[in-house]
Amino acid sequence: MRKVGWSIAAIVVVALLGFFVAPWAYGTFIAEDDAPAASVDTSGAQAATIDLGGAWIVTAGSAPNRTAAGYTVHEILRGADVTVVGSTDRVSGTATIDGQILTEAEVTVQVADVTTDNSQRDGQFRDRVMDSTTHPTATFVLTEPVDLASVPADGTLGSVTATGTLTLRGTDRPVIVDVDVLRTGDVLVASGSIPATWADWGVEPPNLGFVAVDDTGSVDFLVTLEKS
Structure with missing residues (x-):
């Protein structure tokens, strides 16, 4: 006994x-990973030196506006809300501007390369959440033209609204996103955050019992483009 x-x-x-x-x-x-998603930094910006019209390609960019994309979510740990940001610089894309009208744009992100500060969380995201083996990329494709005439050419920030299709885990959904745009020197820098209810894309946020991921978050991007 x-x-x-x-x-x-x-x-x-x-x-x-x-x-x-x-x-x-x-x-x-x-859980500690509360760095904010990247946004356009205008420090050191200068007046634009080239016209908007032409074909553009996403490049790596340079500090403080390095190209990156990923996600922001909130984890609930025993009632405490922790912000988690995952990102990768494995981003590619192209854009076409006719005069001052953005007529085409596509951005592709390599999902398996999105990381936070912890490999365990990243493994959950890569395998269980996003099934990156089957769906290795996430994409945004512009579906309506965007007038860029309001974007200043003096190195200050402008804002436009873009309509497109966001593809996550093989599911396409229409989205509208406010985009900050900077013309500086011979590059364009654009950033935005697309609110997302994960279930709309067939994504099931993980729940470990004592910690759960909120069912909403955002898909974030900052891209630097140069003429091709």
């Missing part, structure tokens, strides 16, 4: 440790 009692006590202790320590470990070593 004494051995049985000790065994039961040991099981209870292990269970309690799992109940308290697992959330603590997650919050301490995994």
Whole structure:
């Protein structure tokens, strides 16, 4: 009976440790990742040196406006809201501008390369959430022309609204996104954040019991373009 009692006590202790320590470990070593998504930085910007018209291609950019794309979500850990940002610089794309009208644009992101500050979270995102083996890319394709005439040529920030199709996990959905645009020197820099309810794209946010991911978030991007 004494051995049985000790065994039961040991099981209870292990269970309690799992109940308290697992959330603590997650919050301490995994959950902290609250860097904001990238947005256009106008420091050091200069007047535009080339016309808008022509074919453009997404490039790596340079600090502070390096090309990147990814996601922002909120994890709920025992009632505490933690912001998580994942991103990658594996972004490609093209755009065509006729005069001052953006007529075509497409941006492609390599989903498997999106990372946060923790490999365990990234593995969940890459395999269970996004199934990147089957759906290796996410894309945005412009579906309506955008007038860029209001974007200043003096190195200050402008804003336009773009309509397009966002493809996540093989599912296409129409989206509208406000885009900040900077003309500086011989490049264009554009950034935006697309609100997303993940279920609309067939994405199921993970739930580990003591921590859950909110069912809404955003798809974020910052791209630098040069004439091709």
